[in-house]
Amino acid sequence: MSDLKSAGYRLTQSRAAVVRIIDESNGWLRPEQVHTQAKKYCPSIGLVTVYRTLALLVEHGYIRRIHFDDKCHGYARVELSHGHHLVCRGCNQTIEIAGTEDLRPLMKQVQNETGFVIEDHLLELVGLCRECQHIPTRPRNHHG
Amino acid sequence: MSDLKSAGYRLTQSRAAVVRIIDESNGWLRPEQVHTQAKKYCPSIGLVTVYRTLALLVEHGYIRRIHFDDKCHGYARVELSHGHHLVCRGCNQTIEIAGTEDLRPLMKQVQNETGFVIEDHLLELVGLCRECQHIPTRPRNHHG
DNA sequence: TCCTTATTGATAATAATTTTCATTATGACA
DNA sequence: TGTCATAATGAAAATTATTATCAATAAGGA
Ligand SMILES: [Mn+2]
Ligand SMILES: [Mn+2]
Ligand SMILES: [Zn+2]
Ligand SMILES: [Zn+2]
Secondary structure (H helix, E strand, O other), X not given: OHHHHHOOOOOOHHHHHHHHHHHHOOEOEOHHHHHHHHOOOOOXXXXXXXXXXXXXXXXXXXXXXXXXXXXXXXXXXXXXXXXXXXXXXXXXXXXXXOOHHHHHHHHHHHHXXXXXXXXXXXXXXXXXXXXXXXXXXXXXXXXX | OHHHHHOOOOOOHHHHHHHHHHHHOOEOEOHHHHHHHHOOOOOOOOHHHHHHHHHHHHHOOOEEEEOOOOOOOEXXXXXXXXXXXXXXXXXXXXXXXXXXXXXXXXXXXXXHHHOOEEEEEEEEEEEEOHHHHOOOOOOOOOOO
């Protein structure tokens, strides 16, 4: 948020609300969900502004888009490491993966073998968190 | 294609056309593109059938969805290895990455640290192919 | 406090994908 | 090889996701 200020962006109510919602969540959220929840802090916020803010936050590396098999996307906070995510398909809990330097050798190998210059990569792990493993059928939200 | 037959699906003209187009392409294709090109082999094919066929092929592991920063998705063939892709952002050429067993240790480590059971993963590398590196500004399609 | 203008929200417009449903073509079987 | 049940198709309509417009508003520097 302060990064945005120093980048010349205004610190608006709407933006603060979106950031706050994302910070409070421990899982990924869809734009629609962010919108609904952000109204808690900025009742007048519109869905369009949510989209705009999410794009801004992605651009500045504060959040990252999560991809699924079906059409819709989610957004989750990037904390410290390289920004890759481990997603529970039961409860949507999303945590960041550390130690993706392990990918370096693979990258190097691929560059050598293909002649490509690799500029970016996307890594996403999907599974079941400890809690969701114990729920027999169709695991569901035990987190907010 | 023969997998589909043994799975009880009918081998229709439309499906054959879609598979053929995907086989002939050495890059990812969007549904719209698949539709346009598939008409070569099945002039009556509709876009809806393309969507349905792509979903079927994804389901059966024959193709995989490619994710981008912007909204739209592409589909690329899965050949032999684990199904991860290296995508040229210049010409859309898409080749499969071998050697993703390199990810095993990372997986194991993550499982131990988080308690998650990892069921699936998505890895996508983006960069510039040899040819596109030599094109100064905004690299473009030199492949079909 | 005043003023400039970046940002917003409502609305409309696009783009992407799915549903519906009557028609067609596949493939099992006689 | 012809018949038949039905899986699959295509046209059109309906949804969903996302983006563009534009007049009104609110940040924040002076
Ligand atoms: Mn990384
Ligand atoms: Mn995606
Ligand atoms: Zn869970
Ligand atoms: Zn290229």
